[in-house]
Amino acid sequence: EVQLLESGGGLVQPGGSLRLSCAASGFTFSNYDMSWVRQAPGKGLEWVSSSSAIGGGTYYADSVKGRFTVSRDNSKNTLYLEMKSLRVGDTAVYYCAKATCGGNCYRFDCWGQGTLVTVSS
Amino acid sequence: DIQMTQSPSSLSASVGDRVTITCRASQSISSSLNWYQQKPGKAPKRLIYGASSLQSGVPSRFSGSGSGTDFSLTISSLLPEDFATYYCQQTYSGPPTFGQGTKVEIK
Numbered sequence: 001e002v003q004l005l006e007s008g009g010g011l012v013q014p015g016g017s018l019r020l021s022c023a024a025s026g027f028t029f030s031n032y033d034m035s036w037v038r039q040a041p042g043k044g045l046e047w048v049s050s051s052s053a054i055g056g057g058t059y060y061a062d063s064v065k066g067r068f069t070v071s072r073d074n075s076k077n078t079l080y081l082e083m084k085s086l087r088v089g090d091t092a093v094y095y096c097a098k099a100t101c102g103g104n105c106y107r108f109d110c111w112g113q114g115t116l117v118t119v120s121s
Numbered sequence: 122d123i124q125m126t127q128s129p130s131s132l133s134a135s136v137g138d139r140v141t142i143t144c145r146a147s148q149s150i151s152s153s154l155n156w157y158q159q160k161p162g163k164a165p166k167r168l169i170y171g172a173s174s175l176q177s178g179v180p181s182r183f184s185g186s187g188s189g190t191d192f193s194l195t196i197s198s199l200l201p202e203d204f205a206t207y208y209c210q211q212t213y214s215g216p217p218t219f220g221q222g223t224k225v226e227i228k
Contacts, residue, residue, distance in 0.1 A: 045208055045219040106217035111164040
């Protein structure tokens with residue numbers, strides 16, 4: 001059974017940093033693209049960033065480019081999201097999502113339970 | 122970026138009703154569309170992929186149709202557990218984009 005477990009969320013002041021983790025199990029992690037998708041309170045879904053299984057490419061939404069860094073450790077089956085210069089507008093539940101393929105793939109078939117990031121003074 | 126527009130934003134329906142939600146893409150996306158169901162406090166769950174293929178384990182009262190720019194999700198006979206918010210997502214090209222959601226509420 002595919003499982004994705006996010007951690008690392010919490011309360012942080014504007015301008016602060018946070019590192020999210022997503023521990024994956026139940027599939028061959030290195031073969032699949034992985035993404036972060038967020039949802040602000042009471043709002044819809046917004047794609048944030050992706051890590052490609054092929055070629056190591058990383059991709060970002062314009063809203064986080066230059067502030068967030070996605071990475072993966074295939075030996076630990078874990079996806080990360082390093083978030084810096086956090087803004088109040090980054091407040092959201094952050095979900096880790098598995099794609100069904102590798103290589104610029106955004107067909108998400110499984111999501112973690114999410115971790116809440118609150119940016120507030 | 123490809124814009125996805127869902128309608129309606131919300132609807133009220135009764136158990137047993139047939140419900141249809143539509144999703145329109147700002148350009149052709151072939152059949153590259155997913156539908157998700159999300160309940161309060163829970164992660165999205167994929168219902169439909171490739172515009173019309175039913176995710177394993179999802180009841181057959183859910184169906185999807187469409188291609189190009191116009192798509193729909195239909196629930197043939199609404200059950201109490203179907204009251205939730207539904208999102209479409211284009212998987213045609215990056216960045217992946219979602220519709221704004223359709224909240225299905227109890228009448």
